Amino acid sequence: MRAQGYSERVPLSPDEYRAPLARAALHAGEWLDSVPTRPVKPREGIEALEAAFARSLPEHPSDPAEVVDELARLAEPGLMAIGSGRFFGWVMGGTLPAALASDWLVSAWDQNNGLRFATPATAAIEERAGAWILDLLGLPTTSTVGFTTGGTMANFVGLTAGRGAVLEAAGWNVNRDGLTGAPRVSVLVGAEVHSSVELALRYLGLGEPTRVAADAQGRIRPTALAEALAAAEGPVLVALQAGNLHSGAFDPMRECIRVAHEHGAWVHVDGAFGLWAAASPRWAETLDGLGEADSWATDAHKTLNVPYDCGVAVVARAGAMQSAFTAHTSYFIRDDAGIPDPMDIVPELSRRARGVPVWAALRSLGRTGTIELVERLAANAQALAEGLTAVPGVEVLNDVVFTQISLAFGSDERTRAVTQALIADGAVWMSGSRWAGRDVLRISVSNWSTDASDVTASIDAVVRAMAAADARR
Ligand SMILES: *Cc1c(COP(=O)(O)O)cnc(C)c1O
Numbered sequence: 001m002r003a004q005g006y007s008e009r010v011p012l013s014p015d016e017y018r019a020p021l022a023r024a025a026l027h028a029g030e031w032l033d034s035v036p037t038r039p040v041k042p043r044e045g046i047e048a049l050e051a052a053f054a055r056s057l058p059e060h061p062s063d064p065a066e067v068v069d070e071l072a073r074l075a076e077p078g079l080m081a082i083g084s085g086r087f088f089g090w091v092m093g094g095t096l097p098a099a100l101a102s103d104w105l106v107s108a109w110d111q112n113n114g115l116r117f118a119t120p121a122t123a124a125i126e127e128r129a130g131a132w133i134l135d136l137l138g139l140p141t142t143s144t145v146g147f148t149t150g151g152t153m154a155n156f157v158g159l160t161a162g163r164g165a166v167l168e169a170a171g172w173n174v175n176r177d178g179l180t181g182a183p184r185v186s187v188l189v190g191a192e193v194h195s196s197v198e199l200a201l202r203y204l205g206l207g208e209p210t211r212v213a214a215d216a217q218g219r220i221r222p223t224a225l226a227e228a229l230a231a232a233e234g235p236v237l238v239a240l241q242a243g244n245l246h247s248g249a250f251d252p253m254r255e256c257i258r259v260a261h262e263h264g265a266w267v268h269v270d271g272a273f274g275l276w277a278a279a280s281p282r283w284a285e286t287l288d289g290l291g292e293a294d295s296w297a298t299d300a301h302k303t304l305n306v307p308y309d310c311g312v313a314v315v316a317r318a319g320a321m322q323s324a325f326t327a328h329t330s331y332f333i334r335d336d337a338g339i340p341d342p343m344d345i346v347p348e349l350s351r352r353a354r355g356v357p358v359w360a361a362l363r364s365l366g367r368t369g370t371i372e373l374v375e376r377l378a379a380n381a382q383a384l385a386e387g388l389t390a391v392p393g394v395e396v397l398n399d400v401v402f403t404q405i406s407l408a409f410g411s412d413e414r415t416r417a418v419t420q421a422l423i424a425d426g427a428v429w430m431s432g433s434r435w436a437g438r439d440v441l442r443i444s445v446s447n448w449s450t451d452a453s454d455v456t457a458s459i460d461a462v463v464r465a466m467a468a469a470d471a472r473r
Contacts, residue, residue: 020064021108027072031079036449040081041426049078085447085454086428086461091245091273091302091404094447099306102360106353113353114343123342126355130312132362136370137278137298138291139314144321146345147355148311151272151299152196157313157346158295159200159237161320162266165294166235169264175323179205186232188212188265189239190220190251197239197270209239216436217249217399222256229263236265242287242296243274246435246442248381248402250274254289267293272311273446276303277402280371282378286401295320303374303403305448306357313346321345373448377403380455381445387459393466397436405443409466412439417469418462425468428461 044052052074081087083094095103109122116123130145148154163185167174170183187201187209201209210232213224220240229236238260240251253269260267269275269290275298277283278290290296294317300310315321326344343349365373385400388407397406409415419432419441433442441462 020068023065023068035081035083039426040084040087040429042078042080044077085450088443089429089431091444093302093305095307096305096361098364099357099361103307103357106356111353112350115341122353125359129355129359140316143314143316146313149309150311154297154311154313156200158268160324161315162237164324166266170235183234185235187237188228190214192218217247218244219249220251226259238265239268242271246406247398248404257292268295269293272299273302276374280374300358306361310354377445380450383455403445406435406440415439418465421468422465428458
């Protein structure tokens with residue numbers, strides 16, 4: 001019997017999926033073909049795009065292939081070429097071919113990757129991707145790895161596990177009794193902590209952290225951390241940073257982690273883009289001791305170049321993630337192997353199998369390819385810094401140790417004018433920011449496809465922007 005008010009579904013065509021997917025592949029191919037040579041900035045701004053999409057909800061169904069065509073046509077003028085080798089804005093990677101194509105499969109498969117029992121293929125793929133990450137980054141192989149939407153949520157996962165653990169050590173069960181009346185948790189972070197760590201602490205009800213002095217490159221000072229730890233009362237969380245947004249610098253891991261552990265603190269490392277340096281022997285000394293921390297956060301959608309959105313949360317202590325994130329309900333069927341289900345270790349219950357593109361990226365690069373990718377990003381940053389240092393009137397403000405460069409052009413006013421001119425020019429994209437008390441133009445080399453010609457074109461674009469800015473003054 002049919003429910004009242006529902007009509008029989010009428011198939012639109014014999015190949016309902018094939019036709020729109022073929023259109024999507026065509027449009028995607030056209031877009032991707034254009035990315036290496038098109039200007040990076042969108043041709044049209046938000047007003048034009050809102051106008052392009054300003055129609056009321058259609059009254060009736062449409063052919064899916066036509067919907068895809070319309071979408072591609074209307075969106076194209078407003079797309080930023082984030083996948084361009086000349087995109088250096090914020091910290092955003094492009095997407096590797098194997099990662100992109102496998103991401104399409106993730107959508108086609110439509111697995112709700114929560115339970116090992118129910119979605120064994122994607123659960124197994126994510127477990128393998130997690131194991132490969134631990135291997136590559138030299139993190140304890142017994143750690144638990146969860147896939148989140150990004151670095152912010154990966155920081156949230158690590159800090160949640162840490163909050164539970166330090167409170168438990170102080171005799172308080174936060175899962176059962178909440179935070180009200182709990183011992184106050186002291187949170188220590190470097191002076192140049194990323195705002196996402198502060199967001200995560202806010203979500204956790206831990207308020208604003210205590211900022212510990214950092215050096216000129218933004219690295220936390222171990223002596224200042226030792227002093228702050230000595231002054232801290234009660235349970236303590238310490239958040240270190242592997243990869244400073246403005247300088248790329250890494251906090252001194254071994255010394256900081258040792259002193260924090262002496263005080264019984266939990267140490268979390270925010271390595272949204274910089275944790276990947278641990279894959280290369282080049283940064284082995286810089287990151288010495290990294291594996292001694294208790295939790296780590298990174299992004300796969302930055303340095304590893306998988307599509308949005310994909311973050312990675314790693315927690316060393318078995319059970320620390322589950323105790324925070326396991327949902328106790330009657331309707332989940334559990335595997336009895338004692339291995340956590342995907343939904344036991346991250347905030348979401350329902351989610352896409354976002355670890356699959358990580359598997360594909362690592363499977364396609366292999367160990368040497370991953371190391372080469374990380375080293376190439378840094379080498380391109382080095383080449384950009386050297387080329388720009390040679391231009392009169394350009395100051396490179398940081399020691400270029402990884403993928404980040406902060407530039408100034410004399411006064412703050414001139415730096416802002418050059419930034420505006422560069423963005424208006426559109427051939428490249430770099431971000432304006434403020435660092436070390438000055439306005440800066442920041443370069444983040446995060447795209448796998450950036451090559452020598454992109455480096456040259458980008459230096460030329462900065463020179464053009466300087467001339468344009470000066471002509472306007
Ligand atoms: C990007 C970034 C984050 C936040 O990651 P999202 O993926 O944007 O949530 C955190 N820390 C650092 C150092 C970052 O660069």
